[in-house]
Amino acid sequence: MTHCGCFGDFLKLKPWESFWKDIILLVAISVLFSGRKNINPITSPMVLSTLFLLGLIFSVGFPVYAYRNLPPLDFRAYAPGMNIKENMKRDSSFREAKYETRFLYKNLKNGEVKEFDMKNYPWQDTLNWAHDSTLNVLIHDAVNAPKITDFTVNSLDGNSITDSLLNDKNYSFWIIMYDIKKSKDDETLIAKMKDFNKLATGEKHEFIVLTSSGPQDIEAYKKKHNVNFEFASADGIVLKTMIRSNPGLMLVKDGTVIQNWHHHNFPSYNDVKQKYMK
Incomplete structure (x- = not known):
């Protein structure tokens, strides 16, 4: 997984970046909640109610519109104005993502599951080990990958x-x-x-x-x-x-x-x- 997908192509966050974003928001919300008694309205109740109603209408109406039509804002590589050929070109500094295959083997004697790589996995030792599963581990992300x-x-x-x-x-x-x-x-x-x-x-x-x-x-x-x-x-x-x-x-x-x-x-x-x- 290269990004969390929270904001689509508008803002790509890596999983750990998304995690820390959530932590920061949690802390901010906790501060607001703990001090909610000290928050005073800056306008009249009628204005607040009107703003709330408008916000509610927008929060419901906009997703419905975007679902039944194409999104008003399109950040994808196939958006109008984008050239697909240009978005497929590889920059001279492009480096492909690197993955390594890891194998999980289960010890038949004690039930321990251990991780091995391509150099040391015990595929011949069938008396002591049984294959459990295979993992593809990301070593580094692609660098300057085309869209x-x-x-x-x-x-x-x-x-x-x-x-x-x-x-x-x-x-x-x-x-x-x-x-x-x-x-x-x-x-x-x-x-x-x-x-x-x-x-x-x-x-x-x-x-x-x-x-x-x-x-x-x-x-x-x-x-x-x-x-x-x-x-x-x-x-x-x-x-x-x-x-x-x-x-x-x-x-x-x-x-x-x-x-x-x-x-x-x-x-x-x-x-x-x-x-x-x-």
């Missing part, structure tokens, strides 16, 4: 099409559908996607569905909805990272993300063409 390390797209016959997608000088449209079975199954949405595909491909723009689902699920989806979309395969975790919508739409040109859309806000091709394809 994107795992973006790979393959055609359904297994050939890599990553470079052709990222180097397409024309506008291209990517439907991100990390799991077909869990995707929004709505005929109105499917109709919009069909119309979008027809108009986009009619003007020689790539329209492709990226999914981690297998061939059987893809064929079942095509048959159920009577669609002729082009499908390609990518890792599900990567697809979830790219856009938080299943399905979601990305407009990309020469590796640069122009705009993203949640399926609740799926646009028409003409609107996209007028606003973003210049």
